């Protein structure tokens with residue numbers, strides 16, 4: 001495989017899609033060896049076929065704000081790859097959304113979903129619409145306008161969207177409500193739904209819970225106990241919340257959260273009602289964490305800074321792509337960090353990842369660590385298809401088992417001579433092998 005040729009051809013075709021190219025490069029470098037050992041992959045042009053999405057929908061979303069002014073946003077759905085199941089992946093509503101970020105997310109989603117052991121293909125969508133500072137009524141009108149265009153292209157066995165940054169239970173409710181009105185069916189063509197209308201128990205917690213189950217497995221490979229460890233988290237949304245809940249339950253101490261305005265350092269630990277307060281902060285709609293330090297005066301707010309400057313045992317980026325760079329990685333390592341796990345998708349820059357691996361730090365990529373979210377979406381789809389609801393215990397048990405399985409798959413393909421586990425390689429190879437074999441089995445389509 002000529003990685004550089006493939007990347008430059010891709011770059012020429014899709015100039016400026018930096019995040020997408022970053023995600024593709026990471027996978028290609030990881031799979032190079034197995035690719036070269038399997039001539040059938042090259043013969044079937046697996047890479048060339050995998051790096052182009054099956055199709056992309058781009059559409060205008062026009063809506064009326066509370067002042068009566070007309071607003072225009074862009075809407076997207078990238079149906080990336082449905083080899084192993086219906087397209088599955090979240091919708092992101094964030095000012096930074098563009099085709100490059102959604103293609104990177106859809107590409108990663110394809111491998112992540114393959115790792116979950118459930119039959120789901122990869123997709124992603126969203127809009128450059130930012131819910132920050134918008135009223136409930138504005139968010140509803142936007143979601144309805146978005147769905148008016150998208151509804152024809154999704155369905156329970158075609159494409160099942162869910163939440164991501166900026167899309168939580170409220171947005172899913174508005175999107176699903178409009179979808180049902182248009183499609184006239186009630187088959188659960190969304191996950192992350194409210195509990196009253198087909199949602200799954202544990203889905204809100206699943207990404208964070210799953211991440212901590214995975215981190216626990218990572219630590220076990222070095223006989224390290226999570227109990228008493230200090231943890232830096234970034235973000236303060238749903239994913240950070242779930243991670244904080246489970247980390248605290250398992251005896252670790254969360255000392256940071258962050259927002260676009262800076263980060264909070266709380267040396268006493270963010271536990272109990274402070275974790276619930278994160279949800280209040282989020283629901284305020286201002287997208288800032290500074291008020292935490294006013295409510296809990298023993299904590300400190302660092303304006304415009306990132307939490308990675310604090311000395312911690314474990315770092316969990318839970319916000320957005322490329323939120324931890326090489327300099328942050330150097331600081332964390334100099335401060336003696338043991339484990340870094342991406343809970344956000346591609347939370348670390350390529351240079352930061354290379355640095356952690358070079359220093360033999362326990363490091364794992366988002367597509368393994370955060371797969372518990374989409375896995376539990378898969379469990380929601382199963383419950384909807386069977387018209388039943390599993391208990392909290394049942395869903396959590398399945399989630400825990402899936403995360404252990406993803407860890408075992410990553411270990412199988414990622415263990416290097418000398419014993420270091422390269423989770424980036426392990427997760428990429430495990431996900432790739434499954435998708436590639438399924439593609440070959442299904443012929444040239």
Ligand code: 2IT
Pocket residue numbers: 088089090091109160161162163164165191345370371373374375377
């Ligand atoms: O990045 C992700 O895996 C998600 N945003 C969750 C996707 C899903 O379909 O639950």
